[in-house]
Amino acid sequence: MAPLSSAHADDTIHLIVPYGGGGLVDGLVREMADTMTQELGQPVVVENKPGSNGIIGAAYVAAAKPDGLTYLVGATGPLSLNVLLRKNLPFKMESFEPVGTMFSGPLTITVPTSMGVNSLDELKTWAKESGKPLRYAMLGPGSVTHLFGMVLQDVLGTELVPVAYKANPEMIVDQIGGQVELNFSTPISLVKHVASGDLKILAISTEERMGKFPDLPSVTELGYPQLVSSFWFGLVAPAGTPAAEKDRVSAALQKAMSVQSLQDKMINVGMTPHVGGADAMQAQLDWDVDFWGGVIKKNNISLD
Known part of the structure; x- marks a missing residue:
């Protein structure tokens, strides 16, 4: 793991979850954050910012300072589908940069x-x-x-x-x-x-x-x-976040997602763990645009 810069040694990393606290996803993310804290030697905390089908949380991260301290626990609905279905959003897909994958669930x-x-x-x-x-x-x-x-x-x-x-x-x-x-x-x-x-x-x-x-x-x-389809969860950063910061957090995320006890908990509730970095997260976003975007266009669906 890359050493902390003096500017960030005492700073807290915030993982923004666009859902309310206490749910299944929230619990898994908090356990993941604990391992990331150990890996980074830097506090990683989870903040819940629910509302408007994830728009409030996503908009908060899109507008955050891209200093490597704020990330969105993105998901199919709050990120991909909102962008594909709504034109009048305070963010777009380009407002975020991929960091890593977490887990997915089947229908x-x-x-x-x-x-x-x-x-x-x-x-x-x-x-x-x-x-x-x-x-x-x-x-x-x-x-x-x-x-x-x-x-x-x-x-x-x-x-x-x-x-x-x-x-x-x-x-x-x-x-x-x-x-x-x-x-x-x-x-x-x-x-x-x-x-x-x-x-x-x-x-x-x-x-x-x-x-x-x-x-x-x-x-x-x-x-x-x-x-074949699923709903997924992964980590993205505000556009413009320094590559070195994203890489550090991505490495810690992948380490956390590799912990067997956490994987076992995900599997036990019907989820599939995914250990992947920025490329894997980008591939998922691209798939959403192609697959769900095609469904939306074919059926002329819009939420504006």
Whole structure:
């Protein structure tokens, strides 16, 4: 690890999380920050700045002094999707520079057991024979779950109608009750409902099966690679941050993300750890622009 400059030896690094405190992501980031503190010999603290689908936190970092002391825990929605869906933002993609990757989570394609559908192929047949639109639960307009429904719509060849919810528990209750046919929640949030026989997970949106859920087929193995997608978390810095500072923080981030106990916690809650630097983070941002940007353009979606 590069030695601290005298100017930064006693300065605190701030990781801005654009969500409220106490959640799953917040806890993982705080544990990661503790290891980064040890690696850097410099305090690394987590600050929560929630609101407006992550815009408040992202805008704060975009406007911060690029001195290597402020970073955004970016994610698919707060960073990529906001930029792709909104023109009137206090920041743009170029307002940030990549530092490193953290972890990602998959979506599922889940149906009520009462539908009698047991595979993606059967869902496709069911949709065609029903002759009516399928309703799917989503976490608000412009969310990953909203856009994923647009992708699945093309695969099924039938209209999907989004139904907005504020949180996963509400959509799960309504799906069990028959108000929606489809739900794309993460597998960890559905485990008990699958075990009870209320819901059936047809697939997870990954290339390969996940070790945490070995019985769930991936969309790729089922012949639907176009459905591969996820939501991610990673670290970005304000544009103009000195390369030496970004490199130091990136190295500490990768060290923290390599700690087995932290990786185990991520895997246990259905996430996939990603140990990668600036190039890997940039590749993810580029993928978002290509994949989600294409979905947004094709379906003429805008939140302005």
